Amino acid sequence: MNNNDIVLRVEDIHKSFGGNEVLRGVSFDVRRGETKVFIGPSGTGKSTLLRCINQLTPPDRGTVWLDGEEVTNSGARINYFRQKIGMVFQNFFLFDHLTAVKNVELALLKVRGMGKAEAREKALTELRQVGLEDWADHYPAELSGGQAQRVSIARALAMDPDVILFDEPTSALDPELTREVLEVMKKLARNGMTMLVVTHEMGFACSVANEVLFMENGVVAEQGSPDLLLHDPRFTRMKDFIGRIDSRMDD
Amino acid sequence: MDVLPILLDWLPYLLSGIASTLGLVLAALGLGVLLGLPMALGQVYGARPVRWVVGIYVWFFRGLPILVLLFLFWFGIFPAIGLGELSAFVVGAVVLGLRGAAYQSQIFRGAIQSVGEGQMIAARSLGMSRLTAIRSVILPQAVRIALPGWSNEYPNILTDSAVCYAIGVVELLTITSRMVTQTHITMPIYLAAAGIFIVLNYGGLKLLHRLEKRIAIPGFGTGAM
Numbered sequence: 001m002n003n004n005d006i007v008l009r010v011e012d013i014h015k016s017f018g019g020n021e022v023l024r025g026v027s028f029d030v031r032r033g034e035t036k037v038f039i040g041p042s043g044t045g046k047s048t049l050l051r052c053i054n055q056l057t058p059p060d061r062g063t064v065w066l067d068g069e070e071v072t073n074s075g076a077r078i079n080y081f082r083q084k085i086g087m088v089f090q091n092f093f094l095f096d097h098l099t100a101v102k103n104v105e106l107a108l109l110k111v112r113g114m115g116k117a118e119a120r121e122k123a124l125t126e127l128r129q130v131g132l133e134d135w136a137d138h139y140p141a142e143l144s145g146g147q148a149q150r151v152s153i154a155r156a157l158a159m160d161p162d163v164i165l166f167d168e169p170t171s172a173l174d175p176e177l178t179r180e181v182l183e184v185m186k187k188l189a190r191n192g193m194t195m196l197v198v199t200h201e202m203g204f205a206c207s208v209a210n211e212v213l214f215m216e217n218g219v220v221a222e223q224g225s226p227d228l229l230l231h232d233p234r235f236t237r238m239k240d241f242i243g244r245i246d247s248r249m250d251d
Numbered sequence: 252m253d254v255l256p257i258l259l260d261w262l263p264y265l266l267s268g269i270a271s272t273l274g275l276v277l278a279a280l281g282l283g284v285l286l287g288l289p290m291a292l293g294q295v296y297g298a299r300p301v302r303w304v305v306g307i308y309v310w311f312f313r314g315l316p317i318l319v320l321l322f323l324f325w326f327g328i329f330p331a332i333g334l335g336e337l338s339a340f341v342v343g344a345v346v347l348g349l350r351g352a353a354y355q356s357q358i359f360r361g362a363i364q365s366v367g368e369g370q371m372i373a374a375r376s377l378g379m380s381r382l383t384a385i386r387s388v389i390l391p392q393a394v395r396i397a398l399p400g401w402s403n404e405y406p407n408i409l410t411d412s413a414v415c416y417a418i419g420v421v422e423l424l425t426i427t428s429r430m431v432t433q434t435h436i437t438m439p440i441y442l443a444a445a446g447i448f449i450v451l452n453y454g455g456l457k458l459l460h461r462l463e464k465r466i467a468i469p470g471f472g473t474g475a476m
Contacts (some may be wrong), residue, residue, distance in 0.1 A: 054376060056372060056375060056376060076380075079378045079379070079380055080378065081378075082375065082376055082377065082378040083377065083378035085376075086376075086377075087373075087376040089369065089372070089373065089376075091369060093367075093369035093370065093372060093373035094373070095370060095373065095374075095388055095392075096367075096370070096392060096468075096470060096471060097388075097391045097392045097395065097468055097471060106377075106387060106388075107374075107377035107378060107379060110379060110383050110387050111377060111378045111379055111383070139468055139469040139470060139471075140470065141468075141469045141470020141471070142469050142470070152373075155377070156377075159377060159378065
């Protein structure tokens with residue numbers, strides 16, 4: 001991996017909702033093939049940050065660059081950038097009227113203008129990636145939460161994105177289903193997919209993340225390898241936070 | 252006084268009356284979808300002036316009795332805009348359709364609004380334009396949600412269509428009234444007319460339910476959302 005190969009650059013992102021400043025200047029670079037994990041208390045703007053990157057929520061200030069091209073203020077070209085920036089949502093947001101395979105191929109047909117046969121083949125390939133080839137013809141209502149989330153990952157993968165944003169991908173799932181989704185994400189990370197992941201799964205963060213960004217009050221409070229943030233005595237805030245959620249889970 | 256031979260005698264006219272009634276209904280339903288769906292989209296996604304215009308339209312066509320609308324267009328509006336030559340049938344179908352569009356737009360609007368907002372977000376996140384997202388993601392779901400409510404428009408328009416009698420459309424009620432005038436048999440003939448309306452009503456709803464089943468999708472059932 002070339003260390004200078006920066007695929008995504010986020011500079012000084014600010015976002016307020018009705019006087020409440022959710023993001024107060026967030027900046028970071030993402031190298032190709034890297035997995036960054038965002039951790040932090042609820043309401044610190046982690047999900048908003050992801051939505052600011054693909055402009056689902058346009059930031060008030062700041063710039064996003066993808067492969068050296070400006071994503072912010074890109075007008076209609078935003079639809080091009082969004083193909084390159086995949087997104088996976090907490091509540092899956094699968095297209096409820098379409099089978100799994102059609103969920104994956106829809107954007108290939110309608111956005112990329114791919115032919116039917118080619119799109120179908122690609123969609124099935126992506127479903128195979130997430131282990132759901134046999135479920136291709138099932139509707140979202142017939143899938144478990146874990147399966148639905150894996151289909152939505154396949155849907156994002158199908159566009160051959162430069163980076164995928166995961167917005168609390170396992171928060172709506174019970175532990176068993178969480179594991180199957182995390183396994184898929186680990187595999188993607190191993191295969192060199194660039195990923196930004198908002199999650200509370202510390203185990204995943206420790207085993208996969210190249211870097212953890214601990215966010216608090218709309219800024220990145222601590223940033224470094226998982227090992228560093230967890231064990232270096234100079235870093236305390238993320239450890240405090242994890243201590244709080246651990247003790248809550250012990251109750 | 253046996254009514255059956257009389258009905259048989261008049262059968263060709265009765266059938267043409269039924270055809271005319273069904274023609275009114277189909278034309279009105281079609282026009283209603285054609286106008287009602289874009290109006291619903293305008294009301295949900297349109298700019299303020301668009302929403303405003305649709306709102307006034309709906310208020311006007313739902314606010315007046317169907318007979319008043321019919322007279323307004325037949326005697327006033329159409330002649331005033333140079334369409335005085337239109338046949339009573341066309342005027343009847345158009346007025347029923349314009350009025351149906353007002354009702355249907357509200358059925359479609361409700362359906363569009365009940366599609367989860369995540370559907371649009373997911374579509375946009377894949378790079379779809381707003382228009383593509385509406386066409387490929389929102390509308391296919393909205394139509395399925397709307398269909399049970401929309402089906403009710405069929406009996407509504409079917410029964411409303413009888414008022415076209417008042418402007419001289421030769422539909423089912425007009426034919427049966429002529430039979431009454433000529434034969435002086437009243438009740439049996441109007442009962443026969445009622446029977447025919449009921450059969451048309453039942454048959455049409457049956458077909459619509461079959462359509463609902465045909466496009467049903469797991470998790471999307473009738474009224475499930």
